[in-house]
Amino acid sequence: MGLPSTKPYLLRAIWEWCCDNGFTPHIAVTVDSRTRVPREFVRDGQIVLNLGPGATNKLQIGNDYVEFQARFGGVARDLSIPVGQVTAVYARENGAGMAFELEDDAGVAEEFVTGLSAEDPAPDEEPPEPPRPDAGRPKLQRIK
Secondary structure, eight states: OOOOOOOOHHHHHHHHHHHHHTOEEEEEEOOOOOOOSGGGBBBEEEEEOOOTTTEEEEEOOOOOOEEEEEEEEEEEEEEEEGGGGGEEEEETTTTOOEEEEBTTTTTOEEEEEEEOOOOOOOOOHHHHHEEEGOOOOOEEOOOO
């Protein structure tokens, strides 16, 4: 067994950086059977979630799961996301943050993101659609 993953620590650090600097933290998630999110908002197996303090209740970014409550269509829902399914954490306003490969038994690779953007879903509105394949890809720089 290798070293523990740095991913949950990086998620917490980028979340805190966003909040400290007045940005809105978002996470991109690849949904699997262990991911508890409102399935009606999942698009192409992915969902983008606003983790801002105004959009979440009881947020816990643990070493294994990101858990919180959020409102969708005015209804409070409990969400639970395995940390391994988080593919990015970033500031909505400028796209600064980190992207991650999906974790497997071998561990995780982190990449710095420069240029992600997403619309800020208000707590009672649908999350944004994922970018279209023809919309271009963000430029990523691998950090070792």
